[in-house]
Amino acid sequence: MADKKSIRLTYISFGWHSFFLALTMSMIDFNTVFPSLISELSKSKLIFGALYAILLGAPNIFNMIFSHHMRKHHYKKKYLLLGIYMRGFSFLGMSLSVIFFAKSNPMLAITLFFLWIFIFSASAGFAGIAYSNLIAKLLSTHERGQFYATKQFVGSTASIIGGIVIGKIFKNSGFAYPYNYGIALFIGFAGLVIASLGFYAIKEPSSEIETDDYNFLEFLKQVPEILRNNRKFLNFIIVENISSFSLMILPFYMVFAKDKLGVGKNYIGKYLMFQISGMVISNLIWGYFIKRKGTKKMTGDCIIIGAILPILAIILSNFGANIYSFLFFIIGFVMSGRRITFEPYLLDIIPSNRRVTFLGIRGTLNILMIILPLIGATVIKFFGYYTAFLIVSGVMFFAYYLLRKEN
Incomplete structure (x- = not known):
């Protein structure tokens, strides 16, 4: 078990990263800024869905390959840093x-x-595999829930600053298109570079490695057996896949507002601030209850809120753009909840000696993340927003049922 000094350093280092990462991600917020930008470049819902399919699916497609490689290495922080710098480079490319x-x-x-x-x-x-593995090595099971809540609170606080910056950039008297988006994305590039500095203070403990000599194809053949022998892990993957429907629909709430309510770029900052406010306030709630009710119970509560969101979007859209802002406040609750509940629950149910392997399997088997944005875009194009929203709501309630029936 880590001593108090190392735990404090872990909080400071990850807090630094969370602060600047949150500031960075506000510049490309996937529920407000990015949907608005893509709809400026193209009116095609299918192009929009394809970009989100890559955005949500690409991290998962290669996870099993990444984990197969990393499981042979005692130290994995270098992969985390490499991933951060590659993401920074992509921010710079988007800006230019x-x-x-x-x-x-x-x-x-x-x-x-x-x-x-x-x-x-x-x-x-x-980067995500290395990040989760590093947390698991540095903190014990009972410390992780509070750590995720604290880390999320720090990040959400930074998001407030990011929301203010976005509001200034996109206000009517701010920078003209396309320099407003270009400047926001460049700030994201700089923020990721600064965020990475927090990890240089951490001395990564050596971790157990898997000593078998399986090549990748042999490793793939073991996956069905791993799933059969770990029923909680299998059920988690199924629930996470199904509950991904809520993530699929999130960016469409902004496009829905532009199409149905006629909102302009001046609402980007406003909606983002409501979303951030929901994240900040909900962190206190999630952190309080996760210590008392556990990660599984709170994961279920997060799924229920995600099921209510599409219905709420339909209702609030009838009262104008300003009342619709409240939807983004609840979106903040869901986003914060997924980050605080899903990951700690997963780390609780997978074996520590094969953690990297299980994380890789989990990522790659999140296959619905790859196709859902395209499915969502297609349903919206041919059947409309209301049909898509109601389908998502029904699926989310089913995901909650699957999670709760597991012993």
Whole structure:
């Protein structure tokens, strides 16, 4: 068990990273800023869905390959740093693409975005495995829930600053298109570089490695047996896949507001601030209850709120753009809840000596994340927003049922 000094250093280092990462991610917030940018470059819902398919799916496609490689290494922090710098590079690429091509050649800009988003997302795959593994090595099971809540609170606080910056950039008297988006993305690039510095203070403990000599194909053949022998892990993967429907629909709430309510860019900062406020306030709630009710119970509560969101979007859209802001406040609750509950629950149920392998399997088997944005875009295109929203709500209630029936 780690001593108090090392735990304090872990909190400071991850807190530093969480602060600047949250500031960075506000610049490309996937529920407000990014949907608005893509809808400026292209009106096609299918292009929008394809970009989100890469955004959500690319981290998962290669996770099993990444984990197979990393499981043979005692130290994995270097992969985390590499992933952060690759994501920073993609931010820079997006910024330059917007500044130079958004007006003169928007199709070229959107084409380049497919490349940058792929780099951004794929690098998150191995960075995410290394990140979770590092937390698991540094903190015991009973320390992780509070740690995730604290880390999320620090990040959400930084998001407030990011929301204010975004509001200034996109206000009516701010920077003209496309420089507003280009500047926001460049700030994201700088923020990721600064965020990485927090990890240089951590001395990574050596971890157990898997000593078998399986090649990758032999490793793949073991996956069905691993799933059969770990029923809680299998059920978690099923529930996480199904509950991904809530993530699939999140960016469409902003597009829905632009299409149905006619909101302009001046609402980007406002909606983002409501979302951030929901994240900050909910951190206190999630952190309080996760210590008393456990990660599984709170994971279920997060899924229920995600099931209510689409219905709430339909209701609030009838009362105008300002009342619709409350939806983003609840979105903040869901986003915060997924980050605080899902990951600690997973780390609780997987074996420590095969943690990297299990994390890789979990990532790659999140296959619905890859196709859901395209499915969502297709349903919206042919059947409308209301149908898509109601389908998502029904699926989320089913995910809650599957989680709760597990012993």
